[in-house]
């Protein structure tokens with residue numbers, strides 16, 4: 001049953017992202033667009049599954065900027081629309097975002113950026129909240145699951161009242177956590193879309209939509225923010241619990257409210273400390289916050305990533321100093337709360353205890369020491385690695401070995417996806433730079449122009465198929481146009497493997513399951529004028545030969561497309577190509593001159609080193625049967641047998 | 649209905665073992681009985697061989713933090729034995745109970761021979777020392793006898809029910825399975841549930 005069919009009033013366990021999706025449906029959203037990225041992806045996935053039942057349009061766009069534009073078009077046509085992305089996606093979308101804030105919106109439009117405090121699944125600890133302040137639009141932050149739904153729904157109403165985009169910022173611990181939610185009603189689908197543009201040029205609802213004339217529109221925007229502040233003063237989403245004159249006022253936003261509440265209980269401090277949950281974080285409802293500041297002895301702000309609310313509260317406290325007197329405000333800026341990493345109930349309790357001069361209850365120290373020792377000796381670390389049968393392991397094996405054999409200290413600029421793991425030993429530490437989507441090829445394009453300055457190392461970049469369209473394409477165009485000397489490897493595993501197989505422009509099916517024209521990466525690269533080769537990464541020999549030839553003999557931009565489906569993709573998951581076996585008689589174990597290439601270096605989880613037997617061994621439960629390891633063993637001890645032969 | 653409120657349950661395992669599905673299954677079961685359940689998960693490494701954890705807070709009061717405070721676990725369900733040790737180091741306390749699947753999954757460092765994996769006897773001894781009660785069952789083996797390793801987690805749920813720590817009822821489980829996957833598959837899952845109950849001696 002899709003989420004659109006869940007009856008109103010029936011309690012459910014919803015993931016934060018599902019609650020956000022349901023909130024949008026209850027607001028009568030018509031169009032939702034986004035680009036996949038943890039922890040945001042399940043919002044679009046949930047809506048895509050509900051699209052038929054709810055009669056809405058949902059897409060995975062090429063990148064975040066396009067997603068925001070697609071959603072904005074629906075708003076301009078009078079419909080309600082939702083746009084989602086992970087924190088750093090807002091950077092990608094930010095140019096349009098600035099102008100959209102200036103032009104204003106028509107139908108309610110909500111942007112949900114999901115931040116990842118502690119970078120649990122990111123290569124940055126980016127903040128999206130400052131964008132709301134910077135482009136001057138309102139910002140809401142839900143603190144639990146019911147609120148994730150209710151606040152999302154209300155954000156559309158607010159957006160229509162102000163004719164402005166509204167941010168609803170989530171974080172990993174909300175988006176990916178689950179809690180009890182009571183759904184409400186979903187309105188009937190809309191069929192009255194119309195883009196009106198013939199009115200007076202300054203008319204926000206009838207004229208053309210743009211951010212010019214700039215000072216006029218900018219002034220209007222600031223009026224909207226004033227109006228938002230007035231609305232926020234009485235918002236039921238901002239709540240206070242605690243004594244009238246608390247010794248300590250804790251101001252908490254987002255999931256930190258749950259941590260703070262638990263911390264106050266742990267410390268039995270509910271009589272001394274008050275807890276203000278702030279859901280409308282920009283613009284600050286100044287009267288409300290001032291009232292609470294005035295009543296408190298000192299203040300502690302608990303929030304995740306940067307001290308955003310803390311700084312806004314500090315500005316307010318300074319402006320109101322005559323009225324409310326001096327209030328010490330503790331938070332991240334003075335080191336009272338850690339500046340990096342995510343918070344949790346323990347860190348919240350530490351911060352509250354320090355502020356109150358209280359003691360955090362501790363587990364028996366003997367127990368802790370013993371448990372720590374047993375875990376240290378008994379629970380060896382689990383390094384992240386590519387899945388068994390993952391084409392990337394084979395691709396990086398070939399790239400790494402070819403560059404090593406080439407001997408000119410060639411290197412690879414990395415990009416964002418599962419294959420980012422190739423900075424680690426599991427990918428033979430092949431990647432030497434790692435930044436944002438598409439940056440590998442952009443950096444390579446720059447490195448490729450450094451020949452005249454003395455750089456004579458071969459330059460490579462990698463990117464996945466989804467990343468290719470997202471942001472690598474402009475970098476590739478740049479490299480071709482400027483005749484940069486680079487080799488780009490496109491790891492085409494037909495899907496956005498990392499985040500769970502969302503569609504992208506290279507695939508014949510879209511988010512809704514419709515048949516759509518797939519854009520052929522190979523043809524695109526050829527038409528740009530690049531020298532293109534395609535190989536199957538599981539064919540190690542041919543891949544290495546081809547790459548070697550490209551590196552040695554060709555000048556300019558070369559593209560090697562390594563085409564093989566992800567091991568977890570629907571077409572490969574659970575299907576073995578081969579039954580694998582190590583011939584114990586052929587395996588030479590530690591005596592093999594190969595220094596155990598198979599298990600020490602190649603390290604597929606399906607191929608295990610059996611220390612007692614002194615031989616390699618296939619773990620049948622884990623091996624995906626790709627057959628690649630057979631080509632690694634110089635002694636020919638790893639044997640692939642056709643699956644059918646065994647079944648017969 | 650609860651021996652402690654919130655009751656803090658941690659389900660731990662290795663990416664790809666179905667941690668998230670298991671925690672959702674349990675969460676839905678208890679939510680359907682009117683209890684408030686908050687589940688916090690680690691997703692990122694879920695399919696790439698990393699350690700994963702789900703924190704379940706079961707309460708009659710409402711939402712709790714999706715992260716359990718240090719030393720705050722009441723029950724640890726480990727789908728892989730050494731993961732129990734990893735969780736106890738941070739969330740354990742002398743009163744905690746542990747239910748573990750005894751089937752090992754080796755970390756890459758162990759596969760490559762750089763790290764050592766302890767003997768199951770040692771793991772059992774250490775876990776016993778760090779807990780009030782512990783159960784080790786070979787759920788994967790029993791699941792394969794039933795036809796597929798996928799049933800391992802249902803066996804663990806049955807075993808958890810048999811510890812009588814939480815209100816997990818066989819009928820409610822059967823109904824939920826039937827609603828989700830139809831009578832045919834529900835039957836097989838109920839069988840797995842019963843095997844789990846037996847293994848703990850319920």
Ligand code: SF4
Nearest residue numbers: 604606623624627629
């Ligand atoms: S065939 Fe070899 S490389 Fe492929 S999954 Fe099995 S063990 Fe790993």
Ligand code: SF4
Nearest residue numbers: 587588592598633635
């Ligand atoms: S490469 Fe072959 S011979 Fe060498 S240790 Fe591995 S299995 Fe044995």
